[in-house]
Amino acid sequence: TSAYSSPAKSLGDPGITPLSPSHIVKDSDADDAVEQLFLVVVAIDFGTTSSGYAYSFTKEPECIHVMRRWEGGDPGVSNQKTPTTILLTPERKFHSFGYAARDFYHDLDPTESKHWLYFEKFKMKLHTTGNLTMETDLTAANGKKVKALEIFAYALQFFKEQALKELSDQGGSDFENTEVRWVITVPAIWKQPAKQFMRQAAYKAGMASPENPEQLIIALEPEAASIYCRKLRLHQMIDLSSRAPVNGYSPSDTIGTGFTQGKEHVRRNRQSRTFMVENVIGEIWSELEEGDRYIVVDSGGGTVDMTVHQIRLPEGHLKELYKATGGPYGSLGVDYEFEKLLCKIFGEDFIEQFKIKRPAAWVDLMIAFESRKRAAAPDRTNPLNITLPFSFIDYYKKFRGHSVEHALRKSNVDFVKWSSQGMLRMSPDAMNALFKPTIDQIVQHLGEVFDKPEVTNVKFLFLVGGFAESPLLQQAVQSAFGSRCRVIIPQDVGLTILKGAVLFGLDPAVIKVRRSPLTYGVGVLNRFVEGKHPPEKLLVKDGTRWCTDVFDKFISADQSVALGETVTRSYTPAKPSQLVIVINIYSSEQDNVSFITEPGVKKCGTLRLDLTGTDASVPNRREIKTLMQFGDTEIKAMAVDVATSKSVKVGIDFLNY
Numbered sequence: 001t002s003a004y005s006s007p008a009k010s011l012g013d014p015g016i017t018p019l020s021p022s023h024i025v026k027d028s029d030a031d032d033a034v035e036q037l038f039l040v041v042v043a044i045d046f047g048t049t050s051s052g053y054a055y056s057f058t059k060e061p062e063c064i065h066v067m068r069r070w071e072g073g074d075p076g077v078s079n080q081k082t083p084t085t086i087l088l089t090p091e092r093k094f095h096s097f098g099y100a101a102r103d104f105y106h107d108l109d110p111t112e113s114k115h116w117l118y119f120e121k122f123k124m125k126l127h128t129t130g131n132l133t134m135e136t137d138l139t140a141a142n143g144k145k146v147k148a149l150e151i152f153a154y155a156l157q158f159f160k161e162q163a164l165k166e167l168s169d170q171g172g173s174d175f176e177n178t179e180v181r182w183v184i185t186v187p188a189i190w191k192q193p194a195k196q197f198m199r200q201a202a203y204k205a206g207m208a209s210p211e212n213p214e215q216l217i218i219a220l221e222p223e224a225a226s227i228y229c230r231k232l233r234l235h236q237m238i239d240l241s242s243r244a245p246v247n248g249y250s251p252s253d254t255i256g257t258g259f260t261q262g263k264e265h266v267r268r269n270r271q272s273r274t275f276m277v278e279n280v281i282g283e284i285w286s287e288l289e290e291g292d293r294y295i296v297v298d299s300g301g302g303t304v305d306m307t308v309h310q311i312r313l314p315e316g317h318l319k320e321l322y323k324a325t326g327g328p329y330g331s332l333g334v335d336y337e338f339e340k341l342l343c344k345i346f347g348e349d350f351i352e353q354f355k356i357k358r359p360a361a362w363v364d365l366m367i368a369f370e371s372r373k374r375a376a377a378p379d380r381t382n383p384l385n386i387t388l389p390f391s392f393i394d395y396y397k398k399f400r401g402h403s404v405e406h407a408l409r410k411s412n413v414d415f416v417k418w419s420s421q422g423m424l425r426m427s428p429d430a431m432n433a434l435f436k437p438t439i440d441q442i443v444q445h446l447g448e449v450f451d452k453p454e455v456t457n458v459k460f461l462f463l464v465g466g467f468a469e470s471p472l473l474q475q476a477v478q479s480a481f482g483s484r485c486r487v488i489i490p491q492d493v494g495l496t497i498l499k500g501a502v503l504f505g506l507d508p509a510v511i512k513v514r515r516s517p518l519t520y521g522v523g524v525l526n527r528f529v530e531g532k533h534p535p536e537k538l539l540v541k542d543g544t545r546w547c548t549d550v551f552d553k554f555i556s557a558d559q560s561v562a563l564g565e566t567v568t569r570s571y572t573p574a575k576p577s578q579l580v581i582v583i584n585i586y587s588s589e590q591d592n593v594s595f596i597t598e599p600g601v602k603k604c605g606t607l608r609l610d611l612t613g614t615d616a617s618v619p620n621r622r623e624i625k626t627l628m629q630f631g632d633t634e635i636k637a638m639a640v641d642v643a644t645s646k647s648v649k650v651g652i653d654f655l656n657y
Contacts, residue, residue, distance in 0.1 A: 009600075014622060015525040016571040016581055018605070022427065023372045028480050038181035042163045042221070043406035045081070045154065045185050046198075046329060048123045048302030050466065051098075057183045059507045064499050067350040070168055074525075081494065084123060086155055090115040092146065097158040104358040113360055114142050119151055120363070127187065127328060134200065134653050135277065141359040141413045152201035156184070160207055166316030181215060181295055182207045183505040186499055187298070188220040189305040192604075192653035193520065193586070199634070212649075213634065219504045221497050222296040222307040223511055225464040226501030229296070229490060240478040242330045257621050294460040295485070297446065297469035297477070298497065302330040304442050308455050316481045319620070325449060331373075333465040340341030341434065345411040349401050361389040373416040375429045377471040384431050385423040393422065432472060446477070458485045464496040516561045518587040518627060520604075520635070521553040523596045537595070541575065551586060551593045551601065554628050558591065561630045570642075572622045581608040581624060583639055585652060605652045607639040 042055040052065045082098030087105050089095050095116075096104055107116045117140035125148060129136055138143040160177070167175040186198055202208060208215035232361055293310045305326030343351050355362045365388065372384045395402050400407070408418045415430035438445040447453055463477055468489055480486045490496045504510065528538050529544040539546045554567050573581055585605035586596050593601060611625065623642040628635060 009131050015295075015548070015574040016522075016583060017525045017546075018569065019526075023417055027475070038616075040167060040175075041177040041181045041183060041502055041505035042167075043183040043185065043224075043498055043505055043533070044156065044159050044163075045221075045498040045501065046123065046159075047081070047084055047300055047466065048121055048332060049084060050081040050301065050494075051084045051155075051159070052495070052498055053159050054495070055163060055167065055500050056502045058506065062618075064502050067162070067497065074553060075497060083455075084155070085118065085120040086122075086151060087119075087280075088146065088154075090117075090119040092117065094158070097155060099183070102363060106363060108360070110358065110360070117142065117144055117146060118195050118363075119146075120360065121302070121332060122148070122151060124328065124332070126197060127190060127303055127481065129194075130195055132191075132193040134197075141355075141363075143356070148536045149197070149201055149204060153204035153534050156202050156207060158204035159343055160205055161174060168519070175204065178215075178228050180207075181217070181505050183217045183219050183501045184218050184223055185302065185501045185593050187300075187303045187305050187326070188222050188307055189303060190656075192652075196634075196654050217505055218634075219501045220307070221300070221465070222298040222305055223309075223316060224497045224500030224504050225298055225462065226294075226307070226309050226500065227297045227503045227510055228496050229462045229464070229488070231503070238489045238491065240474060240482065240489065252529060266588070291431045293455070294462065295446075295455070295458050296462045296464060297451070297466045297468075298326075299440075299442065299463065299473065300330050300465040302328060304329040304445070304465075306446065306449055308449070309618065310457070312487055324616075327441070328443065329438050329445065331438070331470070333441075334373055334434050335366060337434040337437060338373075341413070341416070345413055346404075346407055347400075351401065354395055356392050358389075358395060361391040364389045365392060372426075372431070372478065372528045373434075374469070376435065378432075378475045380396075380431075382428070383417075384426045384428065384562065385419060385421075386426065398417075410606040419576060428492045435470070435472045436573040440472055442473065443480045444477055446481065450481065461487045463487060463489045464493055466494045468493045512565060513560050514630075515558050516555050516630070517557065518589060519553060519557045519593055520555050520585065520587050521551045521593065522569075522626065523584045523586060524550050524552045524571065526550045544574075546574065549595045549597050551588075551598075552591065553597050553629070556591050557589060564631065565628050566629045568625055572621050573624070576621075579610070579612050581607075581609045581611060583609070583624075583626060585637055585650075586609070587630075587652075602653050602654075605637055605646050605650050607650050609635060609639045609641060609646065610643060611646075 010267045016266055026249050038058060040055055040057050045051060052067055056064045083102060084098075085096045085099050085101045087101035089204050095101065101118070102120075102504070104616055105113060105116060108116060119138060119140055122138050125138055126132060127137070134147075134149055136148045138151050140147045160182075164177065164180070165174050167180075168422060182202065184197055184198055184202060185433055199216065199218055200211075202216050203210060245303075271290055291310060293308060295306055297309050298304065303326055312481055315439075324402045365386075368387045368389075372386050376383055388404065396404050396407070408416065408424075413430075415427040415433075417425040418427045450458070455503065461477065465475065468481045474487075474489060481487065525539070525546040525548055528547040533547040537547045537549055539548045552569065554569065555561060571583070582605070584596075584603055585607070586593075587604045588601045590598075590600060595601075596603075607626070611622070625642055627640070629636045629638075634650060636651060638649045640647040
């Protein structure tokens, strides 16, 4: 944006200058809006690989209901959640979501299927796109492009309709959208544009509207997990550190068994599918004291993010100590390694062609891999068999002129064999090798977090999210960090975030303090000081020497912000005769920013305040108050002309500048 040296100079902006002294008023009680009364809270965990929803009636908050069973689950995979896959017709209209989308697409004739638009794992696009806008595209399996906003809105609309239908069936009368408070979870490490994008998609899906934004809460995944973990009773979790070696067996031998006992307990209750959350603080929590710290590691399909929280008594509110970090180290990394292995054996050219020409068979192969991936464990000794779809074997022969078996013999991958039943036979070591790069990244990243000064004496590490079900990941985290803190895994760990998100929707005030992910400020003019200000920033207006493009900071990146907190600054027009004031709001990932022209400073809002039509009694130094209020994932800004109490409001916008 700094194509010209100074935005202000070239625009001749109606500038403002700080009224000295610049003061910050912290005022958290001013804006206690009247709470709307919702009958039910529905949380949607929109995951990279799988999604689901859960709900609770505000009258009985101790019952959390997880969505009805889905038809068409996979063998070896419990289907409380449905795959995040979506199918559009050749006319680009919504057709189906989840298992239904996958199975329908799969049953289409190859000549037909290439016209249908099938999307999977598309949520990662919001994490990886640097300059996300409302216009960003997603690419379907057949190579065609569709606006990401449309796909996300279709997916959310599907969940909205499913949930309302289930609520209506259960209550015997039609449930209105207005009676629902929606909560959508997003990774904490997402940048602001991605969080705002989710909200726009939800508006498009009709869950809430810009006029009624509080109907929708965007919750951060590790925070939701954290809220749920506080309620855990001892029988609802597995404490990896308490498994001392027995009779010379190492703890890893017993990890598996504890998990099956845990699963049994859940399965017996599966029919009811309602989880009781006792309105108490769980036993593990009662061991925590004021100021204690714990880490939540949320490992999902696409991303892994880590947040460090601290307890604030008496109510046990959470305070975020260290801003969320992490990266794209989800279980997708394991799928990617498997793909690389296939390329090594069968040739990259073949795999690329196969994905394009037989997209449904490729999906099949990845499903087969998924169920074997879940069977990988540190102490496994027998091989894992992955069925190759017939069309893979067939197409390979056409493509190469020799058999799959021949390719396996010829490739020097010695730990993958061909079995006569048409399967790839992988040794446990081969499977573990596919996990290694991803798990190593998670452990390395966690190590870096542990080394931060804010993170000393962490008492617990909660491992949550779908990938936390992997015994390989559990063992790696336990052996790397078990000596520093207790590693705890909630049972039914894949649903932890969903249940926590419902609890958050019932009581959004539980999270009290967050770290601001960005530095925010406004562009102002300051009196030019020789020797202090760079000469190229000098602007002379009516005989006054100004320094332009000064970044006047409201809040720094990583500074603690209480939710709902308002930061106020006062400004005055640079020129007394100005009839309009334009306040531009900027953000940056850097802590110390001096000028709005520095690299990485982005404009994210504009306030225009009309100063006309005021009587003569206005003081010659008008005071313009500017307020920024930090909400859940939204930030609102407001400017007030103190003399006339005229005001203007704007929501910070990261997508449209």
